[in-house]
Amino acid sequence: MFLKFLVRRLLYVIPMIFITTLIVFSFILLIPGDPVLALLGENATPEKVDQLRQQLGLDQPIIMQYFEWLKNALQGDLGRSIFTGQFVHEAVISRFAVTFQLVVTAMIISVLGGMFFAIMSIYYPNSWIDYVSRFFGTIGMSMPNFWLAMLLVLFFSLKLEWVPATGFTSINENPVNFIKGILLPALSLGAVGTAQITRHLRSSLIEVMSADYLRTAYSKGVERWRAIFKHGLQNAMLPVVTTIGILFGNLLGATVVIETIFAIPGMGQLAVNSILQRDFTMLQGVVLVMIIMVIIINFITDLVYAILDPRIEY
Amino acid sequence: MKRMNFIFIAKLVPLLILAVMIVGCSSDSSSGKNPSNSGQASKSEEGTPKKGGEVTIAYQSDSTNYDPILGSSGSDHPLLWPIYDTLISFTKELEPKPGLAESWEFTDDKKTLILHLREGVTFHDGTAFDAEAAKFNIERINSDKSVVSDLKNIESVEVTDNKTVKLNLKQPDSSLLLALSDRGGMMVSPTAVKEYGDDFPQHPIGAGPFKRVKHIPNGEIVFEAYEDYWQEGKPYVDKMTVKVMPDENTRINALKSGEIDYADNIAPGNVQNLETDSNIVLKDVLPLRFKMMFLNQSMPPFDNKNVRLAIQYGINREGINKGINFGQGEPANNIFPKEYWAGDPDMKIDYDLEKAKQLLKDSGLKNISFTMINFPIADYAKGAEAVKSQLKEIGINVDLQPMEVTKGTTSYFAEKTAPAFFTSWTGRPDPQMTTRLLFSADSYLNPGKYSTPEIESLISEAASSYDQKERAKLYKEISKKALLEEAIAIPVVYDRMTSAMNKKVKGFEPNMMGKPVFSSIWMEE
Numbered sequence: 001m002f003l004k005f006l007v008r009r010l011l012y013v014i015p016m017i018f019i020t021t022l023i024v025f026s027f028i029l030l031i032p033g034d035p036v037l038a039l040l041g042e043n044a045t046p047e048k049v050d051q052l053r054q055q056l057g058l059d060q061p062i063i064m065q066y067f068e069w070l071k072n073a074l075q076g077d078l079g080r081s082i083f084t085g086q087f088v089h090e091a092v093i094s095r096f097a098v099t100f101q102l103v104v105t106a107m108i109i110s111v112l113g114g115m116f117f118a119i120m121s122i123y124y125p126n127s128w129i130d131y132v133s134r135f136f137g138t139i140g141m142s143m144p145n146f147w148l149a150m151l152l153v154l155f156f157s158l159k160l161e162w163v164p165a166t167g168f169t170s171i172n173e174n175p176v177n178f179i180k181g182i183l184l185p186a187l188s189l190g191a192v193g194t195a196q197i198t199r200h201l202r203s204s205l206i207e208v209m210s211a212d213y214l215r216t217a218y219s220k221g222v223e224r225w226r227a228i229f230k231h232g233l234q235n236a237m238l239p240v241v242t243t244i245g246i247l248f249g250n251l252l253g254a255t256v257v258i259e260t261i262f263a264i265p266g267m268g269q270l271a272v273n274s275i276l277q278r279d280f281t282m283l284q285g286v287v288l289v290m291i292i293m294v295i296i297i298n299f300i301t302d303l304v305y306a307i308l309d310p311r312i313e314y
Numbered sequence: 315m316k317r318m319n320f321i322f323i324a325k326l327v328p329l330l331i332l333a334v335m336i337v338g339c340s341s342d343s344s345s346g347k348n349p350s351n352s353g354q355a356s357k358s359e360e361g362t363p364k365k366g367g368e369v370t371i372a373y374q375s376d377s378t379n380y381d382p383i384l385g386s387s388g389s390d391h392p393l394l395w396p397i398y399d400t401l402i403s404f405t406k407e408l409e410p411k412p413g414l415a416e417s418w419e420f421t422d423d424k425k426t427l428i429l430h431l432r433e434g435v436t437f438h439d440g441t442a443f444d445a446e447a448a449k450f451n452i453e454r455i456n457s458d459k460s461v462v463s464d465l466k467n468i469e470s471v472e473v474t475d476n477k478t479v480k481l482n483l484k485q486p487d488s489s490l491l492l493a494l495s496d497r498g499g500m501m502v503s504p505t506a507v508k509e510y511g512d513d514f515p516q517h518p519i520g521a522g523p524f525k526r527v528k529h530i531p532n533g534e535i536v537f538e539a540y541e542d543y544w545q546e547g548k549p550y551v552d553k554m555t556v557k558v559m560p561d562e563n564t565r566i567n568a569l570k571s572g573e574i575d576y577a578d579n580i581a582p583g584n585v586q587n588l589e590t591d592s593n594i595v596l597k598d599v600l601p602l603r604f605k606m607m608f609l610n611q612s613m614p615p616f617d618n619k620n621v622r623l624a625i626q627y628g629i630n631r632e633g634i635n636k637g638i639n640f641g642q643g644e645p646a647n648n649i650f651p652k653e654y655w656a657g658d659p660d661m662k663i664d665y666d667l668e669k670a671k672q673l674l675k676d677s678g679l680k681n682i683s684f685t686m687i688n689f690p691i692a693d694y695a696k697g698a699e700a701v702k703s704q705l706k707e708i709g710i711n712v713d714l715q716p717m718e719v720t721k722g723t724t725s726y727f728a729e730k731t732a733p734a735f736f737t738s739w740t741g742r743p744d745p746q747m748t749t750r751l752l753f754s755a756d757s758y759l760n761p762g763k764y765s766t767p768e769i770e771s772l773i774s775e776a777a778s779s780y781d782q783k784e785r786a787k788l789y790k791e792i793s794k795k796a797l798l799e800e801a802i803a804i805p806v807v808y809d810r811m812t813s814a815m816n817k818k819v820k821g822f823e824p825n826m827m828g829k830p831v832f833s834s835i836w837m838e839e
Contacts, residue, residue: 032725
């Protein structure tokens with residue numbers, strides 16, 4: 001049964017990748033501004049422009065360019081950057097490692113922070129911590145992450161000088177420096193996630209905790225902590241899992257801003273630079289990897305659903 | 315089933331956000347245009363240079379390509395010069411000085427340049443730099459693969475002996491010397507080019523003071539001193555790390571918190587804030603770079619000379635300098651700054667409302683309005699807004715059309731969708747290039763293809779003179795005619811270029827190109 005479900009979900013993934021790449025690919029080529037002119041800059045002459053456009057295959061219709069790219073991509077060849085001549089897959093893989101560490105740290109902060117605030121506010125209703133949680137749930141959602149990032153830098157880096165204002169060290173190079181470097185960017189990224197999870201989990205817990213079966217449990221003498229963790233959380237987690245799945249994609253997108261502020265050489269920064277330079281081959285590579293990541297996370301979300309609630313079928 | 319729909323939609327959301335982000339996100343200054351510096355560096359009161367140590371630099375962008383013949387952005391040079399020495403170098407006032415060529419002379423017919431090359435120079439891979447290597451490079455720069463067009467006037471390259479090359483020109487070209495201090499003169503190792511082919515940009519090998527040992531694109535570039543560099547004692551530092559930080563605040567934060575030693579390109583607003591910091595030293599220069607309006611003279615209303623002139627005299631340059639540059643720049647009365655050898659200290663474009671209004675009357679046009687492309691970036695947006703409100707006073711209505719840099723440049727120069735464009739002129743190493751590109755009818759950057767026979771003949775006269783005094787005189791004359799009589803372009807304001815560094819960084823000298831040369835830096839304890 002579970003196997004059949006697994007195979008079905010996997011089969012959904014293939015057209016999903018196909019359709020999204022086609023859409024994104026067309027969007028990319030529709031960005032106004034000519035990569036050839038960006039490339040030639042000060043040296044543009046009409047002859048050079050035509051020659052280079054032909055060389056890069058940009059004179060072909062969009063759909064032809066897409067299939068050409070797809071054909072090569074399926075063979076594992078994402079081409080070279082129009083600008084630097086670097087192989088796209090090399091650049092994307094090295095960047096991905098950085099962004100992945102950042103996003104995962106932000107996710108951990110979101111999930112732990114969100115669960116902490118939600119559970120505390122359920123356990124101590126109408127106490128100060130409940131109010132703090134609710135306040136944070138609202139402020140965290142509405143605060144722009146770049147603004148939070150700047151405040152954090154101002155306070156923790158420039159004033160207190162606890163952590164550096166910029167830069168990134170990989171976890172396998174130096175775990176201490178990794179934590180120092182990742183703390184502020186991950187906090188700025190994770191604030192929204194924490195707030196979202198707090199809100200969703202809190203309201204879902206309120207609903208579950210007033211369910212009949214929990215009243216029965218209480219009447220049989222189950223402690224409140226046990227009730228929340230054992231009976232409440234498992235049932236209240238479903239909407240939270242959805243949130244986490246969506247959050248992952250959002251965080252990937254938000255790295256575009258955060259990586260620029262903290263000068264972290266990750267995928268977000270690569271995406272921004274590729275857009276500004278109209279480095280289409282590089283951008284297609286970045287987008288492809290982001291799409292695949294989001295789809296994989298969604299796939300995992302589906303599996304987690306099925307595990308959390310065996311009644312779910314598709 | 316209901317739940318599934320919800321989940322399906324929920325799953326699509328991030329993808330849609332991504333798609334919108336890609337189409338919508340495009341407003342930053344990093345592509346294409348670059349800053350320039352010139353000038354008044356503090357001199358040798360910094361003491362005798364010390365050897366050793368490391369320096370960490372924050373620079374605004376990575377090089378678009380590490381093969382000099384494949385990139386075009388003006389902001390690439392500071393990252394290319396450490397790797398590639400040029401045939402000819404330049405002083406901070408932008409006059410040619412010896413580089414890999416020890417000396418040079420033109421023949422009497424002005425159509426041949428003879429370069430005498432330095433002996434004992436090697437590339438980082440051990441290949442000797444000689445006349446054959448120079449010939450290989452110049453032919454490579456003029457090949458189909460290259461996007462550099464500065465040396466197009468060279469018809470052939472002859473090797474006379476091991477250390478002498480002759481460049482035969484199609485016609486006299488006074489911009490050639492300084493073109494050889496730009497991309498055109500950057501010497502790459504012929505052995506490395508043959509060995510790596512298309513992968514050469516990943517293995518950049520030149521004869522410059524530094525070897526590039528590590529590169530994370532748009533992240534970090536690590537340079538190590540080249541132990542066999544021909545210039546005795548140079549470079550001073552053993553290791554130079556350049557971190558790419560496009561955001562100015564990020565650069566400033568990193569400098570203040572000590573992660574870097576040097577930050578380039580500090581805007582006037584932040585200069586005031588850094589001046590109060592006793593640990594930070596600021597060095598600035600008034601470079602060749604200025605903000606300007608391009609006008610397309612083949613489109614109305616600029617096919618009418620009186621309208622162009624009215625705009626020229628209707629702009630309060632002093633006011634704009636105070637307003638957007640906090641008075642730190644200078645009003646642009648010419649396409650060259652006063653201090654530059656081709657500049658004109660006496661030239662002034664008057665701010666004369668009466669004259670402007672009279673010119674509009676003479677134009678015979680009523681209710682004049684036009685569209686102007688501009689960049690939605692802090693300084694540019696402010697500059698364009700200021701021009702708009704000043705022109706309103708003489709009765710011209712400007713419709714601003716904000717566009718991101720690449721899009722704006724394409725629209726104005728290639729698609730010609732608007733008659734005016736508010737942008738920066740980034741400066742060129744030789745005044746001949748600037749003059750020709752802005753005022754000659756065959757220039758790609760003059761989409762109206764407008765000039766006068768008189769201006770054209772002065773430009774070609776300047777091309778065939780190798781005498782700096784004579785050339786300076788010609789450029790003054792061209793500027794006067796093109797700006798005051800024809801208003802082919804509207805210069806607006808010069809921006810000061812400021813670099814910030816901590817007290818340990820010594821020896822840095824800003825130059826008028828506005829492109830920092832990092833190899834003169836040395837570190838105090």
